[in-house]
Amino acid sequence: MKKVNKKIVLSIATIAVVASAFSAGVMAKATLEKIQAFKDNGVSFKVNGKAWVPQDAKGKKISPIRYNDTLFVPVAAIGKATGFSYKYDNKTQTVELSGPTSGGSSTASATPTPSPKVTPAPVEYANPSMLTVDMFIENYNKAKEVYAPVINRNDFTLGNYPKASTKIYDYKYIPLDSKTRIVFAAFTDPETGELGQVNPNIQGPYTKEIMRSFLSGMLGGPENADEFIQKNSFYTEINRADVATPKEFSYKSYKIKHYRVSGQLNFDALSIYTAAPPQE
Template identity: 35%
Template sequence: MLATGSAGVYAGSNLQQIKAFLNYGIAIQVNGTAYAPVDGSGKKLTPITYDGLTYLPTRAIAGALGVPVSYDAVANKVIIGSDSGSTGGSPTSSVKKSKNLPADFPVAGDAIITDLTDSVVDGKKKAVLVYLTKDSIETMGKKYTDYVDGKNITQASKVIDKSSMVITGKLGGKSPVSIIGGLSASKAGYTEITITWSEG
């Protein structure tokens, strides 16, 4: 089960209807700690049991383990870990592969990418980037405040404190952006940043 949040188009010949069950009786533990998977909006996700097997939400579990996962809409392919197939390399390499996010958009130097989705909706490029960093909310808040202010953000709303950050508005008065940060629930000592951007 993959909760990618992307609006892909699937050919009917690739889909087969099945009868599966939401399994509320399964508990998940990650590295010794109870874990409840949620989607990008904070909605709880439930494991699915089908034909004697249990399926977990890929994106949420990968995020809990600090493993990058992305969706290639063109190839209709889920990519877990490095796109090259190796487990090494820079954790920020996935950012550079985004075709849609502005090239100068700041990302923490130690970023661990947990979600990267590029899409095109109604002819406009969109990007969703989620990553973990050891940088504090205050540090990232200043970085992103400086960035959006330099891009002449309009309809801006900025709320930043020690435990959370929310920056929204339109870059250059036309490109909607949302930058949300908070303490990671899945990786102690890390901050989770979620960036949603759309071409104006």
């Protein structure tokens, strides 16, 4: 017989051809058929461009069997090389291949499964019809602009206003730099704790951003704030000619009043309150 010396290149797609024969243990005699085949010791293998030597379970080199011009390699060896798991059911005489699995020694790369696109959960804001100071702070901080400061609950001080019919919480904060300042008060019902009015005085270069954050906190989120701003051309109106004269705007059950104090202090005053009469 003429000696054959060839290199066989295997890939995942050729498993079905190369693994046509296998070591199946003891099979029923009725299914066995005697053939004449040859062990071919001159064949070398590559798996995805890398040299590979088929081995048995004990790590001993296996030479392929050549029969009718076809090479046969044990399924177990092919599975180990490509990452396919191999199982033989002796009772049913069935070979099962699964994979490729992450535990195999395969140099073949399986096509990665794309990760499902995750849609972030929508941000929920407290209902503006039943706000408390804590709810307002939470709404404000969720929606705050980049240049607006974080508001902390422990920075509020219950003011001493003996004649007031509501609880008035004062808050003072100087964010970012010495030119930007917020001073505001929150008015709540003494019995229910519901927030009825917020009065911020804003000084500095980030007036619009801070105003939008306050409106978001009071009106129930940035969508409501933006709707109010657009419908009332609010950013244009805060630079109106008679800006020192208070101007009132409406949004749902809320009233928004704005004016500017010019001079040494130079700040924008905003009052956001329910339809009930505002506090003086």
